Amino acid sequence: MSTDPIDFYLLEALLDDEDRQLLHAVRDFGDKQVAPIINEHWSRATFPFELLPAIRALGIAGTPYQGYGCPGRSFLMDGLIAMELATADPSIATFCGVHGGLAMGSIYLCGSEEQKQRWLPRMATLELIGAFGLTEPGVGSGASGGLQTTARRDGDSWVLNGEKKWIGNATFADLTVIWARDEADGQVKGFVVEKETPGFSTSKIEDKMALRVVQNAHITLTDARVPEENRLANANTFRDTAKVLLMTRAGVAWMAVGCARGAYRQALDYAGQRQQFGQPIASFQLVQDLLVKMLANTTASATLCTRLSQLQDAGLAYDEHASLAKMFCTVRMRETVGYARELLGGNGILLEHNVGRFVADAEAIYSYEGTREMNTLIVGRAITGQSAFV
Structure with missing residues (x-):
């Protein structure tokens, strides 16, 4: 072929x-x-x-x-x-x-x-491992306006108080970037908090049904003192945080393509090996229909992300470009892993056949780095000139 x-x-x-x-x-x-x-x-x-x-x-x-x-x-x-x-x-x-x-x-x-x-x-070189603390127990999509973790300047250091949730890598990270609202001016600022900082503690979030390998932490900051030299010098408002999210949201769109591809690849291999009625199920019309739907979704998503990356390389990518890709690719991912699960029948829920892991993990990718609804509103504002955010 x-x-x-x-x-x-x-x-x-x-x-x-x-x-x-x-x-x-x-x-x-x-x-x-x-x-x-x-x-x-x-x-x-x-x-x-x-x-x-x-x-x-x-x-x-x-x-x-x-x-x-x-x-x-x-x-x-x-x-x-x-x-x-x-x-x-x-x-x-x-x-x-x-x-x-x-x-x-x-x-x-x-x-x-x-x-x-x-x-x-x-x-x-991975000598130091990093994490990123933005999301909070009571604040997810509303981080730009409602961040509750606070930072207070005290001499040549800052005192941080608050909580963060769903922070990947944070149970073992050497450095965690914590985003907090400055009590003095109300603006969001970034701080690099080192692992052994007094008042900084993490606990692993248990019993997840998705991305179980990722070690997500609930972080508690209790009068955690961070030196001024660890305050990110050019992070002075949430707009600076958003620059990071623009870049990484594009990466999550690519991850969604990979998750869908992983399920599709496993389903394609399975269809070639699984025998029913004396022949591989890949020879059946309905199975080929599922495989082609999966291929169409992954191909469309990958080509969309390719153009987004080209815009990034040219310095022409904006929030709405990343949001459209994240929204579209995660919806198509969810659909694709479902098709793969359908193709495998009962075997689709067994870890040994791999597809079930992609089905479960897709649920986390669907939500993080902005839900479908939030990304839709970002794109909607760009194309209509009207903000529909509450």
């Missing part, structure tokens, strides 16, 4: 040989190192720390950032890597997205030169 049944429109052809080689290395990592162990970790809700040396060796942390020991590659390459990781396992893609996108991105976009030099090189 000359047509690639996964990369149907040959998006890899947009890459040069060096980038294509790296993408294949990421794929090999997923197939040979993630796939054999991930179901056990998903079942036990544990993180595979044994994979960190291999992730470090890939050199993909902070893919699109220039300098500071970062790869300095394109946003397109960054997106394709996120997709490839999620095709193997969405939790591993999320770990990399939180560390390399949200945490490193906050420092890269909002930090001073000294702060970038201090943290980014060691984060690029």
Whole structure:
């Protein structure tokens, strides 16, 4: 067969040989190192720390950032890597997205030169692991206007009080970027809080049904004292936070494509092996109909994300571009993993057949980095000129 049944429109052809080689290395990592162990970790809700040396060796942390020991590659390459990781396992893609996108991105976009030099090189090599604390127990979508965690200047330091929820990597991260509202001017500011800071504590969120490998934390800040040198110098309003979210929301759209692709790939393999009535079920019309629906969804989503990444590389991407992709791709992802589950019948709910893990993990990707409704309102405001936010 000359047509690639996964990369149907040959998006890899947009890459040069060096980038294509790296993408294949990421794929090999997923197939040979993630796939054999991930179901056990998903079942036990544990993180595979044994994979960190291999992730470090890939050199993909902070893919699109220039300098500071970062790869300095394109946003397109960054997106394709996120997709490839999620095709193997969405939790591993999320770990990399939180560390390399949200945490490193906050420092890269909002930090001073000294702060970038201090943290980014060691984060690029995973010597330091990062997390990103924005969402709160009572504040999710309304973070721009209702953030309840506070920061109070006290001499040459800041005192932080509040709570954060759903913070990926935070149970073991060395650095967590905490976004808090300055009591003096009411503006949102960013602070790099180190793991051993007194008054900073984390507890693992248990009993998740999705992204069980990701170690999400509930963070409590009780008079946590952070030095002024750890306040992100160029994070002075929520607009600065939004710069980070614009970049990472595009990455989540790519992860949604990968999650859908992962389910589709598993379903395609299963259809070729599963025998009914003396022949593989891939030869049945209804099965081919499901497979083509899945392929159409993943192909449409991947091509949309490709154009979004090209806009990012050209400096032409805005919030509404990322929001449209995140909204569309997560809806198509949810549909696609459902088709894969349908194709496998009862086997679709067994971890050993892999599809069930993608079905469950899709639910988290569908919600984080902005719900479908919130992203719809961002796009709606852009195309009508009217804000429908409450």
